[in-house]
Amino acid sequence: MSESSLDKDQVEALLLRGPFHQWLGLSVVAVGEGTIELGATWRPEWVVNAERGYTHGGILATLVDLTADWALVSKTGRGVPTVDLRVDYHRAAMQGNLRCLGKVVKFGGQISVAEAQILDEEGRLLASGRGVYMTAPPKP
Numbered sequence: 001m002s003e004s005s006l007d008k009d010q011v012e013a014l015l016l017r018g019p020f021h022q023w024l025g026l027s028v029v030a031v032g033e034g035t036i037e038l039g040a041t042w043r044p045e046w047v048v049n050a051e052r053g054y055t056h057g058g059i060l061a062t063l064v065d066l067t068a069d070w071a072l073v074s075k076t077g078r079g080v081p082t083v084d085l086r087v088d089y090h091r092a093a094m095q096g097n098l099r100c101l102g103k104v105v106k107f108g109g110q111i112s113v114a115e116a117q118i119l120d121e122e123g124r125l126l127a128s129g130r131g132v133y134m135t136a137p138p139k140p
Contacts, residue, residue: 006031011073018079021066024059034104036071038063042097055093057127060118061085063100064129067116071102072133075112080133083111087129096121110136 006014012028015021015038025041040063048056064087069079102116112135118127 033074036102038067038100040098042095053095057089060093060127061087063118064116064127065131067100067102068114068131069133071104071114072112075107076135080135082131083134084132087127089127090125093126
């Protein structure tokens with residue numbers, strides 16, 4: 001099923017059905033064929049170390065997973081289950097909104113691969129990763 005005709009507002013409506021996605025402060029900036037750009041609004045609850053003020057790595061891993069997953073929306077029209085995920089951390093994420101870029105590496109009928117980069121407001125790479133996703137059509 002190809003859903004490339006979905007615009008960013010339609011994709012955002014699908015994404016924000018999830019309360020967790022709402023809590024993360026996600027917004028869809030752009031959607032293309034096999035690509036997505038998300039924004040994530042910083043929250044003080046993301047901080048793991050009060051003295052240093054940096055964001056917990058689990059938030060960055062979540063954003064890598066979500067962004068790679070939703071890069072597949074132009075092909076699937078929906079979020080899809082994660083089969084495997086790898087995340088690399090490049091620098092601490094300090095207070096500030098995040099930019100999340102995702103793209104499809106390989107789309108398959110059963111399993112697909114997508115990757116994501118998480119950037120700070122200055123465009124510095126904070127985390128990157130790649131996921132494997134189950135893209136088989138849902139069973140009736």
